[in-house]
Amino acid sequence: MIDFLQANMGTILALLGAALAVGLAGSGSARGVGVAGEAAAGVIAEDPGKFGKVMVLQLLPGTQGIYGLIIGFITLSQTGILGGDGNISIGKGLVYLCACLPIAIAGYFSGVAQGKASAASIGVVAKKPDQFGKAMIFPIMVETYAILALLVSILAISGAANVAF
Amino acid sequence: MAILAMKRITICGLKKDSKAILEEVQRQGVIEIQDFTPEDEIFKKKPMPISGAEFERNIHDAENAIEVLNTYNEEKSGLLSSFKGRAVISKEEYDNFHNELADAKSTVARILALSKDVAEKKAEIVKCNQQIEMLSPWETLDVPLDLSGTAKTSIFIGALPGEWTLDAIYEAMAENLPVDVTIISHDKNQTCIMLICQKESYDSVNSALRGIGFAYPSVSCSKTPVEQKEDLKKEIEKLEEEIKVCEEEIVSYDDQRSKIKFFADYQAIREEKYAVAKSLPQSEHAFVMSGYIPEKYIPDMETALKDYAVTIETEDLAEDEEAPVLLKNNPFSASVQGVVESYALPAKGEIDPSFIISLFYFIFFGFMLSDAAIGLLIFLGAGFLLLKNKNMETGLRNNTKLFMFGGIAAMFFGVMFGSYFGDLIPSVSGNFFGNPIVVKPVWLDMQQNPMTVLSLALVMGIIHIFTGLGINGYQLLKKKDVVGFIFDIIVWYIILVGLIVKCLSMQMIMDILAGGAKPFIPANIGNIGLYAAGIGCVAIIIMGGRESKNWGKRLLKGAYAVYGITSYLSDILSYSRLLALGLATGVISSVANMIGTMFGSGVLGVIIFIVVFLIINAINIGINTLGAYVHTNRLQYVEFFGHFYDGGGRPFEPYSVKTKYYKFKEN
Numbered sequence: 001m002i003d004f005l006q007a008n009m010g011t012i013l014a015l016l017g018a019a020l021a022v023g024l025a026g027s028g029s030a031r032g033v034g035v036a037g038e039a040a041a042g043v044i045a046e047d048p049g050k051f052g053k054v055m056v057l058q059l060l061p062g063t064q065g066i067y068g069l070i071i072g073f074i075t076l077s078q079t080g081i082l083g084g085d086g087n088i089s090i091g092k093g094l095v096y097l098c099a100c101l102p103i104a105i106a107g108y109f110s111g112v113a114q115g116k117a118s119a120a121s122i123g124v125v126a127k128k129p130d131q132f133g134k135a136m137i138f139p140i141m142v143e144t145y146a147i148l149a150l151l152v153s154i155l156a157i158s159g160a161a162n163v164a165f
Numbered sequence: 166m167a168i169l170a171m172k173r174i175t176i177c178g179l180k181k182d183s184k185a186i187l188e189e190v191q192r193q194g195v196i197e198i199q200d201f202t203p204e205d206e207i208f209k210k211k212p213m214p215i216s217g218a219e220f221e222r223n224i225h226d227a228e229n230a231i232e233v234l235n236t237y238n239e240e241k242s243g244l245l246s247s248f249k250g251r252a253v254i255s256k257e258e259y260d261n262f263h264n265e266l267a268d269a270k271s272t273v274a275r276i277l278a279l280s281k282d283v284a285e286k287k288a289e290i291v292k293c294n295q296q297i298e299m300l301s302p303w304e305t306l307d308v309p310l311d312l313s314g315t316a317k318t319s320i321f322i323g324a325l326p327g328e329w330t331l332d333a334i335y336e337a338m339a340e341n342l343p344v345d346v347t348i349i350s351h352d353k354n355q356t357c358i359m360l361i362c363q364k365e366s367y368d369s370v371n372s373a374l375r376g377i378g379f380a381y382p383s384v385s386c387s388k389t390p391v392e393q394k395e396d397l398k399k400e401i402e403k404l405e406e407e408i409k410v411c412e413e414e415i416v417s418y419d420d421q422r423s424k425i426k427f428f429a430d431y432q433a434i435r436e437e438k439y440a441v442a443k444s445l446p447q448s449e450h451a452f453v454m455s456g457y458i459p460e461k462y463i464p465d466m467e468t469a470l471k472d473y474a475v476t477i478e479t480e481d482l483a484e485d486e487e488a489p490v491l492l493k494n495n496p497f498s499a500s501v502q503g504v505v506e507s508y509a510l511p512a513k514g515e516i517d518p519s520f521i522i523s524l525f526y527f528i529f530f531g532f533m534l535s536d537a538a539i540g541l542l543i544f545l546g547a548g549f550l551l552l553k554n555k556n557m558e559t560g561l562r563n564n565t566k567l568f569m570f571g572g573i574a575a576m577f578f579g580v581m582f583g584s585y586f587g588d589l590i591p592s593v594s595g596n597f598f599g600n601p602i603v604v605k606p607v608w609l610d611m612q613q614n615p616m617t618v619l620s621l622a623l624v625m626g627i628i629h630i631f632t633g634l635g636i637n638g639y640q641l642l643k644k645k646d647v648v649g650f651i652f653d654i655i656v657w658y659i660i661l662v663g664l665i666v667k668c669l670s671m672q673m674i675m676d677i678l679a680g681g682a683k684p685f686i687p688a689n690i691g692n693i694g695l696y697a698a699g700i701g702c703v704a705i706i707i708m709g710g711r712e713s714k715n716w717g718k719r720l721l722k723g724a725y726a727v728y729g730i731t732s733y734l735s736d737i738l739s740y741s742r743l744l745a746l747g748l749a750t751g752v753i754s755s756v757a758n759m760i761g762t763m764f765g766s767g768v769l770g771v772i773i774f775i776v777v778f779l780i781i782n783a784i785n786i787g788i789n790t791l792g793a794y795v796h797t798n799r800l801q802y803v804e805f806f807g808h809f810y811d812g813g814g815r816p817f818e819p820y821s822v823k824t825k826y827y828k829f830k831e832n
Contacts, residue, residue, distance in 0.1 A: 070753070073755075133798070134508065137798075155615055
């Protein structure tokens with residue numbers, strides 16, 4: 001066991017990072033889309049004609065999961081776990097783990113928060129369908145922070161390839 | 166550009182022409198009726214003989230009739246039918262319809278009556294079925310249920326609650342013998358019995374039976390249950406036959422559908438016409454109509470009314486009058502008009518931003534989507550919809566065009582960054598043909614050079630924001646606010662440019678953005694930039710709070726205005742989403758390619774690849790097109806509009822032909 005850990009610690013750390021990125025950001029999105037979905041279903045019960053609009057709003061918190069997937073995927077392919085020998089040093093594994101953290105953390109919390117904003121915006125569309133353009137902006141404001149986290153994660157991971165350990 | 170200039174128009178005509186003139190103006194549909202002419206002794210509003218409620222009821226009836234027709238014979242509506250738009254008909258067809266008006270109205274009434282009939286008969290059938298159900302426990306009884314006795318005997322036919330045996334019943338009747346009890350049927354809820362006794366013991370038997378919960382059946386009939394059941398079945402058959410006849414008649418009206426729709430539209434047109442007519446001041450022989458009209462339509466209106474004895478007067482708006490807003494743009498810029506309208510229409514003194522937005526919109530959209538293959542699909546899809554549906558409604562047409570142009574932009578950026586469904590070409594050729602074909606990006610690979618692309622994204626942001634600031638300056642100049650123009654616009658330009666110059670002269674910034682290249686701006690020029698920015702800040706501290714008389718307050722307000730520099734910083738950084746979303750599309754497609762090619766190059770591998778490819782890319786297109794759309798909108802609404810545009814104009818609502826099913830061809 002100890003030998004195995006010693007030999008593969010780098011890979012395990014990188015894998016942990018990818019797992020956190022996909023898992024946490026995905027959970028945030030799942031909660032966000034869920035909350036928004038409940039609100040959307042309520043609107044549809046009253047007026048099925050608003051389906052298109054409320055569905056767009058429901059989907060907005062779904063992006064964090066995708067950002068997490070992107071980071072997870074880049075990590076897996078760069079560390080060689082996907083289609084490679086998959087043996088990297090402990091230091092490098094740690095670097096990848098850290099690089100995954102921004103999108104993991106911000107992805108989770110922004111997903112939940114964006115879901116709430118989306119649900120509220122769905123309420124706007126229920127009462128004033130012509131205000132869809134403005135209603136869409138509020139959830140998008142939250143998304144900015146997921147995007148910033150994604151950006152730092154991407155930059156850190158593409159930088160990690162050049163870090164020598 | 167873009168916001169149509171409005172004028173006040175007053176049309177004065179003879180009352181005998183009023184119907185024709187109202188119809189003509191309605192058909193032109195370019196005047197928003199407003200009460201500019203006050204009522205006086207001579208000109209007064211008059212109530213109309215027909216009330217609006219009648220039209221509304223007719224429209225409602227017609228729509229119900231169509232719904233009835235739909236329940237029997239659903240109109241064919243494909244997945245894409247919502248793009249179709251209303252059918253176009255000519256003025257002749259419209260005029261010819263007058264003869265068929267009464268016809269259509271009676272058809273509507275007939276359809277509704279028939280459908281009511283059908284509903285009633287269906288209720289009747291349900292009732293019959295319930296009776297049959299209730300009769301079923303009595304089926305073996307060969308006398309009528311309401312038989313109460315013979316000359317010497319009394320007969321009780323009814324049910325006892327729960328399950329009873331013959332012995333138990335006789336036991337309960339012990340005091341009233343002789344009786345004859347027959348159990349007709351029983352289940353665990355009830356026991357159906359027939360009890361015969363002597364006529365003289367009727368009262369005591371009756372009370373004994375009541376004591377054990379005897380109840381007469383809830384159906385009564387003068388025939389035996391079996392005969393009664395037969396009758397009911399016949400009745401049901403008859404009703405079904407009648408329903409069929411009704412339904413056949415309803416279905417036979419299916420070809421009247423277009424007439425009914427026309428009827429509904431006609432009523433809607435008349436409703437609006439009467440609403441306007443009611444609001445017009447009229448004298449004994451003349452009437453006055455007044456409202457707003459876009460200046461460019463005045464000659465058309467004059468030509469349209471030239472055959473009538475009317476006077477048309479137009480006048481300019483008062484200085485502070487807020488006219489309704491109607492946007493008009495070239496076909497390319499019109500595609501983003503919906504984006505502007507869903508934010509807000511320009512208020513007085515603001516420009517219509519559609520044209521400027523259209524210059525940036527597709528660059529951002531394409532950058533965020535940045536995949537040539539996906540762009541091509543969106544372009545083809547939107548183009549197909551536009552070609553197939555010539556009658557598409559204007560708003561929808563503009564939005565479809567928006568995606569078509571967006572698709573073109575995505576193709577351009579896809580080629581620049583070398584993304585065709587991510588790395589589809591190299592991975593498929595490598596996996597299935599053993600010889601990877603490398604597609605070189607025309608410019609650079611986004612995944613390999615994120616910092617370069619990030620710098621580009623931020624530069625685009627700076628250009629975008631500077632443009633917004635410039636438009637604000639233009640608006641201030643138009644309002645002749647020169648001080649505002651200098652201190653709210655020019656000084657900010659100086660500060661921002663100065664800081665950018667300073668940044669580009671610093672090695673640290675170059676290390677981050679340009680991979681450690683030497684700054685191409687010498688340090689001393691950078692310092693000049695910094696000093697310029699410093700002077701700008703001082704200017705803002707002094708002038709930023711200029712509306713305050715108190716100098717202390719004024720300086721504090723000015724200092725707060727300088728703090729606004731952080732908002733510029735965050736606005737510019739917000740454009741980093743161009744890179745993040747641009748990467749997302751390609752990476753997700755690459756995920757599909759990688760998973761798909763994991764299963765080798767055999768037949769199974771090919772099948773799995775195709776399935777994985779289709780599913781993931783379908784999701785990818787959906788999510789990323791939506792993402793590109795909403796985030797491009799956000800960059801316009803928040804970062805761009807934030808610098809010059811508040812909106813709040815009132816939309817132009819002309820008196821026009823507002824129909825649901827047909828559109829009238831303009832002559």
